[in-house]
Amino acid sequence: MKKWWESIDLTNYEKSNLNKEIISFNQQLFRLKEKKLRIGIYGKAGVGKSSILNLLLNKKEFKIDIINGSTKNIEGKEWTIKNQRLKTIELIDSPGFDFCDIEDPENTFSQINSSEIILFTIAGDINRNEVSQINLFIKNGKKIILVLNKIDFWHEHDLKSILKNIRLKLPQHINIPIILNSKNNIKNQITDLINSYGESLLTLNSFQLADKLFLKIKKQRLKRRQREAQSIIGKFATIKASGVALNPLILLDIAGGFAIDTALVSELSKIYGLNLKGESARKIIKKISLNNIFLGATQVGLNTSFNLLRKVFLATAPFTNGLSLLPYGPIAILQAVISVRSTKIVGKLAAREIFRKSKGCIFDPSYIIKKIIVKEPEIFDYATIYLSNKNVDNNFAIFLP
Ligand SMILES: Nc1nc2c(ncn2[C@@H]2O[C@H](COP(=O)(O)OP(=O)(O)OP(=O)(O)O)[C@@H](O)[C@H]2O)c(=O)[nH]1
Ligand SMILES: [Mg+2]
Known part of the structure; x- marks a missing residue:
């Protein structure tokens, strides 16, 4: 990937015009080399995002509060798990997307949107805002897992009907896993996923980010x-x-x-x-x-x-x-x-x-994306959606004379 990136031969204009994107892609290249996976958490204010990350870490590292808005900025902490092919895992906490006072909502979204796994946290049935945020991540080709938190609020039969309702509102063309936050459920499921697919998730995400940047460059050039x-x-x-x-x-x-x-x-x-x-x-x-x-x-x-x-x-x-x-x-x-x-x-x-x-x-990163998907089509179904959305969006003919 490094060789491919160097072969693109950016002009000075492109370098200054895409400065932010280039910096963040270079960071991704570094993380790929260092085998550093990022898990971002996202959701409405007060649904329990910071509490869930503390649960994974087994420590109270992230600040929590009964009052909404205890997390004001994006914040990362390292999570060490055994038996992994990855060197480090970074957990990224974010302020509630619907909180009235987020400092830099665009940066919050883009940080989460570039991480390998997104834990989209909900605390009950989902509303229109949540559905549209979920759809946005899917459109961006992200690996997203729904975490249903605060389940101690409901009886078992209520929980069933809530889950049924959530599933109806989620997009039907993709399988979005839903994890209930009970006992060690989250920790076990996330650890299993990382141990089996962590490396592939990191590679796939890096190629997706490469592909997105490459597309921007291609469009500008065209x-x-x-x-x-x-x-x-x-x-x-x-x-x-x-x-x-x-x-x-x-x-x-x-x-x-x-x-x-x-x-x-x-x-x-x-x-x-x-x-x-x-x-x-x-x-x-x-x-x-x-x-x-x-x-x-x-x-x-x-x-x-x-x-x-x-x-x-x-x-x-x-x-x-x-x-x-x-x-x-x-x-x-x-x-x-x-x-x-x-x-x-x-x-x-x-x-x-x-x-x-x-x-x-020029070599096209989507070629590698396809190769990775073929190995585990069910795990990487989000990337298939990414590729098909890309085909619809990228009508290069409009950029021809
Ligand atoms: N009953 C119950 N309360 C919870 C659960 N998880 C979190 N809480 C409480 O919900 C409140 C908010 O939790 P946080 O972890 O700060 O929520 P957050 O999503 O990080 O909130 P912001 O950072 O403000 O967006 C705290 O008082 C937590 O103790 C849960 O599973 N059950
Ligand atoms: Mg928080």
């Missing part, structure tokens, strides 16, 4: 490239159109139009870091024309058929009243307009093709 590509296409369209409009008699012949398009593809490919020349650029043009055969008849094809078009116009002129009145000028303008349109279409289609080719150049 936006910048989109502007550059649009300007190049515009320039080429002008060159071709002015050639056609100024010199309507010596129309661009097939070879001429093709040469300009090839040069355009070559320039576009530079923007996308491919640098296609000569034959490779010509291949792209041919592929575009073949793949867009219908478009081709009216758009791409016209690009190379000015002579034909002119002949059709002139030949049909005597037979069609309207056209026979067309003086030569409007035909030249029409040809120029068609030429601009067709160059733009060639440019857009070429950019798509070039982008498709350039995607294979």
Whole structure:
């Protein structure tokens, strides 16, 4: 992962623009190397988050209070457990997300959102705010475990109906485990999970965070490239159109139009870091024309058929009243307009093709994510959801010229 990260070759602009994200990703890389897993706790104020972490630690390390808001800031403490492949585990306490006076809610969320396991604590049936926070974590591809606290408040049959109700409100496409806080229940279940999957959870989360950052970088780059590509296409369209409009008699012949398009593809490919020349650029043009055969008849094809078009116009002129009145000028303008349109279409289609080719150049972290999921699809179902959400969200076509 370190090698991949170094290979991305960030520009100074990207470094300053994504400064915060880069720092937090470097911290994650460090934790991956040091085998340090983080468990974050989240939930409404006063549900017993700090008490649960104290229970895991077997000590009163985190401050608790009967009054809401005893935890004011994110705070971490080390938890040592035996028989583990991980070096350290950090428990991260957070202020209640609905508390009126949190100092930095965004930082609180992002700290919890970057930890490997999230213990989402509830103290009874869940409300709309809690459901939407849970959904947000799931959308972010997080491993989330629900901890039902303060169960001493209810009789067993009430507890059953509360649990049933909670399950109905949770998203149905993912299995969110619910742990009841009774006796050593939480401690045993969390310890089991860490001992079996701790290392994988850490690796998977690191690749997910890498993937999220990589996506941000890709989008930024594509936006910048989109502007550059649009300007190049515009320039080429002008060159071709002015050639056609100024010199309507010596129309661009097939070879001429093709040469300009090839040069355009070559320039576009530079923007996308491919640098296609000569034959490779010509291949792209041919592929575009073949793949867009219908478009081709009216758009791409016209690009190379000015002579034909002119002949059709002139030949049909005597037979069609309207056209026979067309003086030569409007035909030249029409040809120029068609030429601009067709160059733009060639440019857009070429950019798509070039982008498709350039995607294979850099290694994609989601490749590893898929490989980890395959090992334990049930444990890592949250990552499957992450990948499928990502496919819906990431329509890169909108960033193409
Ligand atoms: N009856 C009962 N009380 C509990 C339980 N867990 C926590 N409490 C009490 O609930 C109160 C709040 O507990 P905290 O651990 O401070 O809750 P918190 O979620 O950390 O609260 P904030 O930091 O203010 O958001 C304290 O008085 C705890 O003693 C439980 O399982 N049963
Ligand atoms: Mg607290």
